[in-house]
Amino acid sequence: MTRQNRITPEGAIVADPARGMFMGNRGILHDDMGRITAPFRHRNWVCCVLEFKGRERKLMQPGCYTELFFLDEALALAAGHRPCADYNRFREAWAKTTGSKPSAKEIDATLHEARVVPRLRVQRTHEADLTDLPDGTFIRGARTPALILGDRLLPWSPSGYGASSPRPGSGRVTVLTPAPTVAVLKAGYRPALHPSAS
Incomplete structure (x- = not known):
């Protein structure tokens, strides 16, 4: 059975058999039957590597955090x-945008305000000119979200990126990656990308 634990660039939790490169959590989001009951439970949303010191977890255990999976780090950031x-490399780039190194709690609070519309609990987006956006940013595409990479736009799917199209020279777009994270990307943070992006 395919579990509902894959994340889209819009932040939705969907069921898809594709395996991603990263995992993360937003708290205990599932019930004892493994059904998703909430989009998040706390503000410290993290993404981590899939393997760490040989540790193994059984997915969606009752009373344990819900393991969420991302195609790659750029998607997790979006x-x-x-x-x-x-975290330390991300925090260093964050400090370049603000002039000081915030704590994880401060980063989480800032990101939460930038990523979620209160009460509706849906993804907050923002508008920007395409020329101002750095590599690793996700935008809303005509058919599917797209990753900006150099002079290309790569359409996203749960299993990888599709054939690229040329990045337009300008124009307003809807940005899925939260504004503070876009600033971190501009400051030089480079997320790990799925092999299909190359």
Whole structure:
């Protein structure tokens, strides 16, 4: 049975058999039957590597956090998560945008405000000119979300990126990656990308 534990660039939790490169959590989101009952339970949304010191977990155990999976780190950032394994590198880039190194709690609070519309509990988006957006940013495409990479736009699917199209020279777009994270990407943070992006 395919579990509902894959994350889209819009932050939705969907069922898909594709295996991603990263995992993360937003708290205990499932009931004892493994059904998703909430989009998040706390503000410290993280993304982590799939393997760490040989540890293994049984997925969606009652009373344990819900394991969520991402195609790659760029997608996790677009969905509003912050790195766990690369936290220090992310924090250094964040400091370049603000002038000081915030705590994880401060980063989480800022990201939460930028990623979620209160009460509706849906993804908050923002508008920007395409020329101002750095590599690793996700935008809303005509048919599917797209990743910006150099002079290309790569359409997303749960199993990888599709054939690229040229990145337009300008134009307003809807940005899925939270604004503070876009600033971190501009400051030089480079997320790990799925092999299909190359």
